[in-house]
Amino acid sequence: MSAEKILVTGGAGYIGSHACIELLEAGYDVIVIDNLSNSKPESLARVEKITGKSLCFVQADIRDKQALNDIFNQHEIYAVLHFAGLKAVGESCAQPIRYYQNNVYGTLVLTEMMQQFGIKKIIFSSSATVYGEPDSVKYTEDLPVFGATNPYGKSKAMVEDILKDLPIADDLSNYSNPWNIILLRYFNPIGAHKSGLIGEDPNGIPNNLVPYVSQVAVGKLDQLSVFGGDYPTIDGTGVRDYIHVVDLVKGHIQALQALNNSSGCRAYNLGAGKGYSVLEIVSAFERITGKTIKYKIVERRAGDIAENYADSSLALRELNWQTEKNLDDMVTDTWRWQSANPNGYK
Ligand code: NAD
Ligand code: UD1
Secondary structure, eight states, rough: OOOEEEEEETSEEEEEEEEHHHHHHHHEEEEEOOOOOOOOOHHHHHHHHSOOOOEEEEEETTTTTTHHHHHHHOOOOEEEEEEOOOOHHHHHHHOOHHHIIIIIIHHHHHHHHHHHHOOEEEEEEEEGGGSSOOOOOOOOOOOOOOOOOSSHHHHHHHHHHHHHHHHHHHHTOOOSSSEEEEEEEEEEEEOOOSSSOOOOOOSSEEEEEHHHHHHHTTTSSSSSEEEOOOOSSSSOOOEEEEEEHHHHHHHHHHHHHHHHTTTEEEEESOOSSSEEEEEHHHHHHHHHHHHOOEEEEEOOOOTTTBBBBOOHHHHHHHHHOOOOOHHHHHHHHHHHHHHHHHTTOO
16 A cells, blocks of 8 residues: 655745654655745755655645646645744734735635545644633633734634634535544744754744744854743743644644544644743753853733643543653754754755
8 A cells, every 4th residue: 555645735844844754754655835935945855864755845835726736636645734824923913914815815725725636634733822812821722712912823713713614514515525624733842853954944033932042052143032021920931831843743643643533623732731931941051052041131022921831631632642852852952953053954
């Protein structure tokens, strides 16, 4: 029997490239569609180097129906891992139309073409940001998807809504090939593959904490601005649930297996279930890299919450998944990638 083929949208990006490694190592065939708007093809060359296996790369936009048509004609796709999307919160506030166009319309085109070809298994990269600002700091999947504070977050909530409607239409028409959809709500993915060959390569000055701290450690940036020192947390700085990117993509392999024997649309949190403060991250970097991370506490960043972390017990029960790596692994692997590739893939 030939290997199942998986279409990976956004496969050249940070999380997608790590997913390609896990897929190839698990014996799947991989087809990547990516428009390279936020990535370089070098990431895929390195995926092939790490795994010793080849994948098929199509440089195209998911909004390009012809490109999807060609892929679905050429390859019998078993399921789609849908990572393609724009993800910068600040940019989404400045360019909302571009974000909705890319993330929401892009998913509409993708699912329309999937339906046309009878491909009805999809795993979507959602985010903890869809929960908005709930009262609880420990997030469970039954919290309402409500109140995302920016167009990026809203685009994720909108796509979730759209995807939830697809199996409902199946029920009405009693389809024999039902939609089978998993929404994975990521907490804060960090870290890199243990080879140090692939990792996160943000454009320009990073918005997120860990890429920023690692660029301070490597000497590219001078000092970290810590956004807020007066939150009601252990040390006054924001607390988040950081998850190693390799643990995160393993969750996708487990989800793919769960797609075999179910239908409908289900959501799972993927997080470690434990929060770390900004200053705890800084001190882990100092300990592991041996560098001093200069920082200054400044005003809170608009839209930030004090603290959150995942309840991932549903993923443990239903996907048989839980994180295996700890904060030291995350920082060590981030640093291996950053110090060996101070300018990313350039
Ligand atoms: P990334 O920017 O590194 O990867 C996204 C990839 O999608 C890039 O290679 C980009 O070129 C491609 N892409 C974007 N729009 C496209 C389009 N219209 N057609 C084809 N390709 C397109 O981002 P990432 O960190 O790997 O995130 C992957 C997914 O996970 C995104 O959907 C993101 O919103 C989601 N997510 C990420 C995080 C995070 O912290 N990194 C957290 C929650 C959710
Ligand atoms: C942010 C986004 C979220 C997105 C996620 C991954 C916001 C409000 N939320 O999450 O929608 O899914 O990134 O892309 O932007 N921090 C600093 N200094 C910095 C950067 C961050 O102190 O230079 C602090 C933040 O205030 C926060 C913590 O570090 O307390 C983590 O920030 P970040 O890495 O940006 O992630 P989130 O804000 O959780």
